[in-house]
Amino acid sequence: MDQESKERKSQRLQLLKQRAQAVLDQCQKSGTMDRPDAMGTSKLLEDLRIYQVELELQNEELRAAQLEAEHAQRSYRTLFDQMPLPALVLDTNGIVDDCNERATTLLGAHGRFVALDIRFWHRLNKPDRARLHVALRDVMPGQSQVLRRVEITNQAGAPVVFDVHLIGLSMDYKLDRRVLLLLVDRNAEQAREQERRLYDALLDATDNPIYAADLEGKMLLVNQALLQLLQRPRDAVLGHTRESFQPLRDALLHREADQQVLQSGVPTTFEERIHPVGESDPIDFVTRRFPLYDRAGKAYGVGGIATDVSALKAQQRKLLLSESVFQNSDQAIIVTDAQMHIIRVNAAFTRMTGFSAEAVLGQHTRVLKSGRHSPAFYESIGRSLMQTGHWAGELNNRRADGSFFTVWSNISVVRDSEGQVMHYIALQSDVTQLHEAQIALQRQASYDGLTGLPNRDLFNDRIAQLVAQSQRQQSQFALLFVDLDHFKEVNDTLGHQVGDILLRTVSERLQRGVRSEDTVARMGGDEFVILLPNTDRPGALSLANNLLVRLREPLVLEGAGSYRPMASMGVSVFPEDGRSPDELLRSADMAMYRAKMTGRNRMLSYTADMGASNDLAFTIQTELAIGLVEQQFRVYYQPKCMLNTGELVGAEALVRWDRPGHGITLPGVFIGVAEKSGLLVELDHWVMQDSLRQLGEWLRAGLWKPTMRMAVNQNVADLQRSDLLDQINALLQASGVGPEMLELEITEDALLHHTSEQLERLQALRSTGVSVAIDDFGTGYSSLSYLRLLPVSVIKIDQSFVASMLTDANDAVLVRTIIDMAHDLGHSLVAEGVETPMQCERLCELGAEVGQGYFFGYPVSAEEFEQRWLRNFAS
Structure with missing residues (x-):
């Protein structure tokens, strides 16, 4: 029966009592109390009987409700006491209002409420008491809160760790606020955590790398030994696949081994290698891999325990080596x-x-x-x-x-x-x-196996003796440092066997060109040194010139036909250029490097400024790399004109470096460094791309005639690339320039060492319409008969011959001969370095068609070239 029904029935009872009292009072006044039908007495009695029944029914309902409440209370108490967790009910002041049996057992109370609140709070340490008091005040009816890791001392005096769950009870429970505390025992979890830490400590204490990975290869477990081997923190390994923290070759092999174990379901032992970060030598391991199963017997991953067997392997190798030595x-x-x-x-x-x-x-x-x-x-x-x-x-x-x-x-x-x-x-x-x-061991230790020359060790011994002897006798001796030019191209294009033949030939020529008391030694690769006892600087320079001439004699190399070896030489003299073997060798090396940087195929004597030049070359090399990334280079254009009319017929694209802090820098400063450092190919590609882009803009603006050509210098090393033709075609298409407007200039000395593949690529370029020109013609010191084999269209006479043709009869004959021969072979001529009207007039008389030089115009920027030449020419 709800509260509203009770109130209605109470009101009816009150009204009925008032009516009955009124009737009784009326009957007493009128004297009709004894008359049965007086004043509606019958009706009143009937109402009273009906109400009596209702009262009896109400009493039955009240008794049933009381029994139900008592039963609910007993059920609540039973459920409360049988809860699997210790439970207490506290008010906001911390007074214990109720608790279940588990709580009393935990706290050691003999009666349910015997000083239970005192026992409960005494079981808590001070920090946890403060935390719980704050939580009791904060938690509101219908809300909940959890205090983690609250330590309560049980009746045995042992600390037990609980999570305390606080639940704010509604006002239906008590008129003021009450809070239910549920104590969740975390001791087992803490024991498991300690067990896990012990397990982790054991895993990390072993030197054996241990891991576990899931079916996708993601790491589930790694120990410290494996992390140290990988040089990775734990969070960079756990949850990641091997590819993210191991070299790819290791990751793939180890993933394959894991899959093999998963497929077979059988633990397997593998011999494998791991390449640690920052170490050159791999480490040998024997790894026992085994599948990991869950409680249902389903595989969820692979585990592995590895043992470093590098020492054992090394011992085995030593034993095998010892046995091999024994038997052999x-x-x-x-x-x-x-x-x-x-x-x-x-x-x-x-x-x-x-x-x-x-x-x-x-x-x-x-x-x-x-x-x-x-x-x-x-x-x-x-x-x-x-x-x-x-x-x-x-x-x-x-x-x-x-x-x-x-x-x-x-x-x-x-x-x-x-x-x-x-x-x-x-x-x-x-x-x-x-x-x-x-004897054999002595020779092997002292002589080069390929050339038979003294090696570096024997050379070091002899120069040390020569330094000591020269110091005693106060005499001079000279040192030549010889480095072959373009030897790498020979090795790369013709093969190492042909390169070995060239090295043997060079060593024989060097030996035949020196005295019996001189020492020719091979330092390694294509580097040779020559010791010249009792030789001054003029004598050393004279000998070096003779050796250069001797080296340039042609020889037949497979795949290259007639080949002329060339070299760069450096000369140093004791004691002016160094008083120790190292100083002399370094001085000669610097001189050789300067000779190579200034054009190759020459010799130079050491001077004091060469050390600074080497430092400068290194600085330039470093800045070059940065310049390419930061687009510091510019393309300048020099006009090519008809010698007889001065009409513009094209231009040559020339690179300039807008070097920070130095302004516009000419190629002579950096081209040699770029070539030696391997940056020239990238630089050539950029020049080609930018010059064709500019040519396309001029062409679309109607400033460039289709009959004119743009000449771009090309490194002969690019001819070795199989994709050169595709690359040039792609640049031409991107810029909208026809191949007939492009001319590639390749130096003569580079073409002297051509291969069949290079010739095929040159022929393919020419067949597309691209013109090929021989640059610096006449400086290659080679027979001119090779010209008939080269698919070239233009010959550029080197400016050194043009400069002296009016004053040197020999150079005049050479110029005339080159022009006649080129015309006979069907080639056109471009004379470089034309600076005076007389040179222009004489070249016209000899039949040369086109000139290039300061007489016509200096190299200028694209904007200036457009204004000075293209627009004036167009108008």
């Missing part, structure tokens, strides 16, 4: 027991003596005796072995066929840890073989 040694090796019975011999023993191993095993060493030594001789050997553990000397022994031979024998004693004799080991060699082996 040129010396006969005999191993005996303590009684001199033979237990092992090697193949060299059989070759030397004619006895097979089967014939001598178990035999006493006296089977080898020749009978030519006295007993006293053998007794002396025995005494030496006992006293020193070693004996060395000549022995005369007998072969299986009965013949005698003399060996040099080294006998050693092998003792155990207690000093007792275990074995004797004898190494024996024919005296003649030993002598030959010593």
Whole structure:
């Protein structure tokens, strides 16, 4: 029965009482109380009887409600007491209002409320008391809060860790606020956490790398040994696949091994290698991999325990090496027991003596005796072995066929840890073989295997002796440092075998060009040095010039036809250029480097400023790389004009470097450095791209005639690239320029060393319409007959010949000869370096068509070239 029904029935009862009282009062006044039908008494009695029934029903409902409440209370108490968690009900002041049996057991109270609140709060430490008081005040009805890791001392005095869940009870429970506390025991979880930490500590304490990975290869577990090997923090490994923290080759191999274990379901042992970060040598491991199963028996990953076997592998390799040395040694090796019975011999023993191993095993060493030594001789050997553990000397022994031979024998004693004799080991060699082996070893240590020249070690010894001798005698000597030009191209294009032939030929020519007391040594690669005792600077320079001429003599190389070797040489002199071998070698090296940077195929003597030049070259190389990234380079354009009319017929694209802090820098400063440092190919590509872009803009603006050509310098090394033609075609299409408007300029000395592949690419370029020009013609020191083989259209006469043709009869003849020969072969001419009207007039008389030089115009920026030449020419 709800509260509203009770109130309605109470109101009806009150009204009924008032009506009955009024009727009774009326009856008493009128004297009609005893009359049954007076004043509606019957009706009143009927109403009273009805209400009496209602009251009885209400009483029954009240009794039922009371029984239900008592039952609910007993159910609540039963449920409260049977809760699997200790539970308490507290008010906001912390007074315990109720608790269940588990709470009383935990707190050790003998009665449910016997000082329970005091016991509860005394079981808490001070920080947790403060936390709980704050939470009791903060939690509101219908809200909840959790206090983690609250420590409560149980009745046994042991601390127990709980999570305390606070639930604010509604006002239906009590008129003021109450809070239900549920204590969740975390001791088991804490024990598991401690167990996990112990487990992790054990895993991290071992030196064996341990891991576990899921089916996708993501790391589930790694120990410290593996993290240290990988040089990665734990969070960079856990949850990641191997590809994110291992070299790809290692990751793929290890992933494949994991998959093999998952597919087979059988634990398997693998031999594998891991390449640690920052270390050059891999580490050998034996890894036991095994599948990981969940409680349902389903595989969820792979585990592995690895053992570093690098030391074992190294020991095995040493044992194998020792066995290999034993079996393959040129010396006969005999191993005996303590009684001199033979237990092992090697193949060299059989070759030397004619006895097979089967014939001598178990035999006493006296089977080898020749009978030519006295007993006293053998007794002396025995005494030496006992006293020193070693004996060395000549022995005369007998072969299986009965013949005698003399060996040099080294006998050693092998003792155990207690000093007792275990074995004797004898190494024996024919005296003649030993002598030959010593000579061979000496030559191998001192001479280059390819050329037969003294190597770096022997050279160092000889120059040290020469320095000491020259200091005593106060005399001079010279050092030549020789480095072949374009040797890398020979190796790359013709192969190392052809390169070896070239190195042998060069070494022979150098040896034939010096005196018997001079030393020619190979330092490695294509570098040679020559020691010239009692030689001053003029003598060294004269010899260097003679050697350059000798080296340039043609030879036939497979794949290149007639080839002329060239070299750059540096000269240093003792004591002016250095008083120690290192200083002299460094000075000659600097001079050689300067010779190579200033054009190759020449020699230079060391000067004091070359050290600074080398530092400058290094600085330029560093800034070049930055300049390419930051687009610091500019393309300048120099006009090409008809010699007879001055009409513009094209231009040459020339690179300039807008070097920060230095302004516009000419190519002579940086091209050599770019070539030597490997940056020239990238620089050439940028010049090609930018010049064709500019040409396309001029063409679309109607400023560039289709009959004119843009010349761009091309490195011959680019001709080795198989994609060169595709790259040029792509640049032409992107810029909207036809191939007939492009001319590639390649220097003569580079074309002298052409290969069949280069010729094919040049021919392919020419077939597309691209013109090919030989730049700096006449400086290659080569036969001109090769011109008929090259698919070129234009020959550019080198400016050095044009500059002196009016004053040097020989150069005049050369210019005329080049022009006539080019015309006979169907090539057109461009004369470089035209600076005066007289040169222009003379070249016209000789039949040259086009000129380029300061007489017509300097190289200028694209904007200035457009204004000065293209717009004026167009108008």
